[in-house]
Amino acid sequence: MASSSALESAGPGRPWNDPAAEPYIRIERVSKSFADFVAVDDVSLNIYRSELFCLLGGSGCGKTTLLRMLAGFEEPSSGKIFIDGLDMSGIPPYERPVNMMFQSYALFPHMTVDQNVGFGLQMENRSRSEIADRVAHMLKLVRLSEFGKRKPDQLSGGQRQRVALARALIKQPKLLLLDEPLGALDRKLREHTQFELVNLQEDLGVTFVVVTHDQEEAMTLSSRIGVMDHGKIVQVGTPQEIYESPRSRFVAEFVGSVNLFAGQLTASEPDRLRITCPELEQPVHVDVDESSVAAPLTALWVAIRPEKIQLSVQPPQAAANWTRGLVKEIAYQGNLSVLLIRLPSGKTVRVTRPNVWRHEEESITWEQEVYLHWHASSPLVVSA
Amino acid sequence: MSGRTAVIALPYLWLLLFFVIPFVIVLKISFSETQIAMPPYQPLLQWAGERLADIRLNVNFGNFLYLFEDRLYLLALVNSLQVATVSTLLALLIGYPLAYAIARSDPRWRGILLMLVILPFWTSFLLRVYAWIGILKNNGLLNNFLLWLGVIDQPIVMLQTDFATYLGIVYCYLPFMVMPLYANLEKMDVTLLEAAEDLGCRPLRAFASITLPLSLPGVVAGCMLVFIPAVGEYVIPALLGPSDSLMIGKVLWTEFFNNRDWPVASAVAIVLLLILVAPIMYFQRAQGRESGGRR
Numbered sequence: 001m002a003s004s005s006a007l008e009s010a011g012p013g014r015p016w017n018d019p020a021a022e023p024y025i026r027i028e029r030v031s032k033s034f035a036d037f038v039a040v041d042d043v044s045l046n047i048y049r050s051e052l053f054c055l056l057g058g059s060g061c062g063k064t065t066l067l068r069m070l071a072g073f074e075e076p077s078s079g080k081i082f083i084d085g086l087d088m089s090g091i092p093p094y095e096r097p098v099n100m101m102f103q104s105y106a107l108f109p110h111m112t113v114d115q116n117v118g119f120g121l122q123m124e125n126r127s128r129s130e131i132a133d134r135v136a137h138m139l140k141l142v143r144l145s146e147f148g149k150r151k152p153d154q155l156s157g158g159q160r161q162r163v164a165l166a167r168a169l170i171k172q173p174k175l176l177l178l179d180e181p182l183g184a185l186d187r188k189l190r191e192h193t194q195f196e197l198v199n200l201q202e203d204l205g206v207t208f209v210v211v212t213h214d215q216e217e218a219m220t221l222s223s224r225i226g227v228m229d230h231g232k233i234v235q236v237g238t239p240q241e242i243y244e245s246p247r248s249r250f251v252a253e254f255v256g257s258v259n260l261f262a263g264q265l266t267a268s269e270p271d272r273l274r275i276t277c278p279e280l281e282q283p284v285h286v287d288v289d290e291s292s293v294a295a296p297l298t299a300l301w302v303a304i305r306p307e308k309i310q311l312s313v314q315p316p317q318a319a320a321n322w323t324r325g326l327v328k329e330i331a332y333q334g335n336l337s338v339l340l341i342r343l344p345s346g347k348t349v350r351v352t353r354p355n356v357w358r359h360e361e362e363s364i365t366w367e368q369e370v371y372l373h374w375h376a377s378s379p380l381v382v383s384a
Numbered sequence: 385m386s387g388r389t390a391v392i393a394l395p396y397l398w399l400l401l402f403f404v405i406p407f408v409i410v411l412k413i414s415f416s417e418t419q420i421a422m423p424p425y426q427p428l429l430q431w432a433g434e435r436l437a438d439i440r441l442n443v444n445f446g447n448f449l450y451l452f453e454d455r456l457y458l459l460a461l462v463n464s465l466q467v468a469t470v471s472t473l474l475a476l477l478i479g480y481p482l483a484y485a486i487a488r489s490d491p492r493w494r495g496i497l498l499m500l501v502i503l504p505f506w507t508s509f510l511l512r513v514y515a516w517i518g519i520l521k522n523n524g525l526l527n528n529f530l531l532w533l534g535v536i537d538q539p540i541v542m543l544q545t546d547f548a549t550y551l552g553i554v555y556c557y558l559p560f561m562v563m564p565l566y567a568n569l570e571k572m573d574v575t576l577l578e579a580a581e582d583l584g585c586r587p588l589r590a591f592a593s594i595t596l597p598l599s600l601p602g603v604v605a606g607c608m609l610v611f612i613p614a615v616g617e618y619v620i621p622a623l624l625g626p627s628d629s630l631m632i633g634k635v636l637w638t639e640f641f642n643n644r645d646w647p648v649a650s651a652v653a654i655v656l657l658l659i660l661v662a663p664i665m666y667f668q669r670a671q672g673r674e675s676g677g678r679r
Contacts, residue, residue, distance in 0.1 A: 120583035
């Protein structure tokens, strides 16, 4: 949040802060309903050239429908989509300057890897030798040169994902749509592939729009995230903005984990609020800047991320915000430990501690009384 | 005997009783000689285990040789294969769009549409073929309708023509073409077509390069289900076709009932079976290779 003023500036990598920048994709008040169900509800969104934009949301939030409208598989019920300044209304998928990587990869099972990757060029009636050259180049890029003669079912999940990527990129689209690109991969492979995808995107300068339900994936990949809920975009921002300055309780809870306390505003100074929370022993002090308060100050939630709470065995000296608690659970996860701490009010608070030392000196164990304290700049005030 | 073994044994027992044993009996008859007696062929062997070795000594190849000496059988066979091939292609031409339309229709309608395809089976096969006589004969429904319309001024001879044979076979076996095609097309992943379109493929070309090759197993299954019974078809050509039509099924009937030459009739049946088994084995091996490579 200290850096939030820096985020306002329109640097070279941040075209969304530059009012003069021409968006590559302009989604204007787009809605889509199926029978009596509204999948996408009045969404307006600008996505800029060479961005890696993530649409993040739970299942049924409308993110995939929005993506399919960009690809041309669905027509908006109302509103317009512009890609590179062109109105896409009524333009079929095969005439759009867009390629898509499907969640199931949708590789053609009766074709070899070579034929799959070359399919897009074959549709443009390119010469045989040109197709062969570009397929070889693409397969080299995704490190599958050895596998050109195989059929999709002779490949592992990760290899199939890369074939799908190569097939979607071979026509050198200006815009690549990716539907849960890493969904079918196991954890280790996901992490590896995430960075590969980002590198590839940066090398090729293609605009990526990624749909995912995995907030970790969205955080790692994107330049900006659009969080969706019930067909609406509830917040758009960089991963840091989304995580550190969520504008609603939904975003705070959906992205990362968070401790929420219902409260009421009891005192307001120009740069500091005092909020009384029934579940905490004493009022919470919150440093105010424009990024930490996103709510009309009536029904409030104080949100504190688990890693922003510190623990000590002794009462803290200077901290303005503190409370007591009893350690109920400790989950050791190697790089960090997750502690569940019961407050006197009965509320359970989640705290994460990095395991900096191999042997903790001031060790905290089960059923121990500890003090939880946090800096006044750490909590956020969000609406319900 | 455990329940598991019983479950596995049951279908084998069924096949043994109603396929293998009758086949062996027919095979046995085909190697014997006719005689005017009851049964009308000379005993080849008795069902005694220790005399099984004698079969080779008593084998009479005469019936099979006879089939190749008389051109009638060869002509009937070629004619049957031709009728079956043309009928199968016609059924495919009609059945594919039908199956495709049902597979892509609203899921709420699919059950009803499939039901309509199967519905004719609820009426006797013979009755349905007879009904066509009423439609096709010179003063039948169709001719009267065309006369009434003024399209023709005298009845067209349709009954007892090759046209009627093809019509009858295609009509009767169409559901056997539609069902496997539907099963195949219905389970096809539609996102494959979306992927093709996304890569710049127009719908018609997507059909040719994605749907059609992926539906080939269904095409093969449907064609086999129509072709095989059509080759041996007896009732439809006998009722609707020209009286001089040479169909192997009809020849078999004549040999068996009119000439009471059971051995030659059996030999015809065995040759027919061998001719049909070859393509079945070929396709099965081709499909086996396909699915083997898929894994």
